[in-house]
Amino acid sequence: MSFTEKKISVQTLLALKDALTNIFWAKKDLRQFIELTLENPLIVSTIDWAENTKLESVSLIIDRMSKRQDMYQTDLLKLIQETGNFNDFSHLKIWDDAETKIKKAKTAVEKLRNNTKGYFDTIEELKKAEQARASNQAKIKESITYQQSLDELKKKFFEIAINDNHQNRGHQLEKFLNELFTFFDLDPKSSFKITGEQIDGSFTFDNTDYLLEAKWQKKQIDAQELYGFGGKIQGKLKNTLGLYVSLEGYSVESTKTENPSVKAIILMDGTDLMQILEGRIKLTDMLYIKRRHAAQTGEIYYRITGI
Numbered sequence: 001m002s003f004t005e006k007k008i009s010v011q012t013l014l015a016l017k018d019a020l021t022n023i024f025w026a027k028k029d030l031r032q033f034i035e036l037t038l039e040n041p042l043i044v045s046t047i048d049w050a051e052n053t054k055l056e057s058v059s060l061i062i063d064r065m066s067k068r069q070d071m072y073q074t075d076l077l078k079l080i081q082e083t084g085n086f087n088d089f090s091h092l093k094i095w096d097d098a099e100t101k102i103k104k105a106k107t108a109v110e111k112l113r114n115n116t117k118g119y120f121d122t123i124e125e126l127k128k129a130e131q132a133r134a135s136n137q138a139k140i141k142e143s144i145t146y147q148q149s150l151d152e153l154k155k156k157f158f159e160i161a162i163n164d165n166h167q168n169r170g171h172q173l174e175k176f177l178n179e180l181f182t183f184f185d186l187d188p189k190s191s192f193k194i195t196g197e198q199i200d201g202s203f204t205f206d207n208t209d210y211l212l213e214a215k216w217q218k219k220q221i222d223a224q225e226l227y228g229f230g231g232k233i234q235g236k237l238k239n240t241l242g243l244y245v246s247l248e249g250y251s252v253e254s255t256k257t258e259n260p261s262v263k264a265i266i267l268m269d270g271t272d273l274m275q276i277l278e279g280r281i282k283l284t285d286m287l288y289i290k291r292r293h294a295a296q297t298g299e300i301y302y303r304i305t306g307i
Contacts (some may be wrong), residue, residue, distance in 0.1 A: 008076055013066055015115040016076075019083045019108040020058045025095045026285065027054055034061065037082045038075045081133060084113045094281050094289065094304060147279060153180055154277040173216060177201070177245075180276075184283040188212075203243075205287055211236065214245040221246040223254040223262075230261030241291070243268065255301035266290045267301040275304070 024030040027049055035041040043064060047057045065072035086109050089102045156176055163169040178201075181188040186203040201212045213229050215221065226244065233242045247270040255267070266287070276283050286304060293302040 007069060008066065008073070008080070009115070012080065012112070012115045013062055013076075015108070015112040016080055016083060017055065017058050017062050019086070019105075019112040020062075020079075021055045022101070022105040022108045023083065023086050023089070024054075025092055025101060027057070029091070030054055030058070033082075034079065037078050039078065040072070040075055043072075078133075080112065080116050084109065084116055094285060149183060150277065150279055153183065157273070157277060169216065173214065177212075177214060180283065186283070205284065209237070209240050211240060211242045212245070213242070214247075216247045218248065220248055221250045221254055223251065223257045223259070226250075226254050226257065226262045226265060227259060230259070230263075230265060233264050234261065240264070241266070243287070245269070245273070247273065250301060255299075258298075262300055263294075263298065265300050266294050272304070 020030065020034070024033060031044060031049055035044050038044065043061060046064075047060050049057050052060070062076075065076050069076065086105075089105050092098055092101045092105065095101055153176070156172075156179070160169055160172040160176060163172060178188050181203050186205050189202045203210050203212060211229075211233055213232075215225075221244070229242055229244055233240055242265040244265055245268045249269045249271075250267060268286070268290070272286060275281050276286060281304065289304055290302050294300050
């Protein structure tokens with residue numbers, strides 16, 4: 001029986017849906033994985049990822065492909081193979097209740113493997129599967145440029161760090177922040193404005209506008225400096241938030257303050273920045289987690305651990 005004559009079972013398709021839904025927490029990461037895997041990824045763009053849940057989006061894609069296995073069977077098999085081979089779940093550690101998420105993902109992938117035993121058991125099928133895998137690996141290799149770009153940004157940051165000329169360092173930091181925020185598609189508004197070593201600017205994330213203030217000075221940021229930034233935010237539209245970046249960190253007083261003027265601010269420090277530059281977490285994921293924590297607890301300073 002040839003591949004085109006052997007239909008993929010309903011049980012296998014259900015297991016594939018469950019596995020895909022659980023191996024990534026962020027919808028954008030799941031979408032990228034599917035697009036990189038498929039030979040014909042245009043079908044992915046026919047789904048409303050913003051409105052649908054992960055399971056709804058995955059179900060729509062798999063259902064449409066399974067109804068036309070004459071067209072999509074090879075891509076379905078690629079998706080089954082790549083998902084079944086998934087074994088690195090470290091990216092889930094940054095999310096709340098990480099152990100439960102990782103356990104659920106591993107269970108779903110193992111179930112998929114058990115349901116697909118026999119799909120690749122003939123020489124011809126194994127050969128086709130390997131060809132499909134090689135094609136997918138080539139696509140993934142292209143995405144290595146992401147890490148290369150991140151390494152370039154890290155190199156630039158280290159060059160700034162050893163610059164003893166503070167005025168020059170400020171201009172370098174201004175350019176670096178523009179490149180970093182552009183790299184993560186955060187739409188920085190023209191160039192960040194620099195005054196001394198203070199960087200002011202704005203960017204857009206998740207349909208919300210943020211004011212940015214960044215300082216690189218020897219002392220930690222105190223509460224009065226945060227109050228001043230909070231006042232700038234209060235003078236903007238109601239839903240505007242603020243991101244304060246202090247490479248030398250914050251005083252205990254500033255992180256524990258209950259002053260209402262700072263409740264629209266989230267804080268990042270040099271350690272946070274290094275986690276981003278070392279590829280342990282994306283800037284966008286860090287913003288999302290810090291903002292959610294602040295909304296749930298009222299705490300504007302949150303250290304992300306487990307990454």
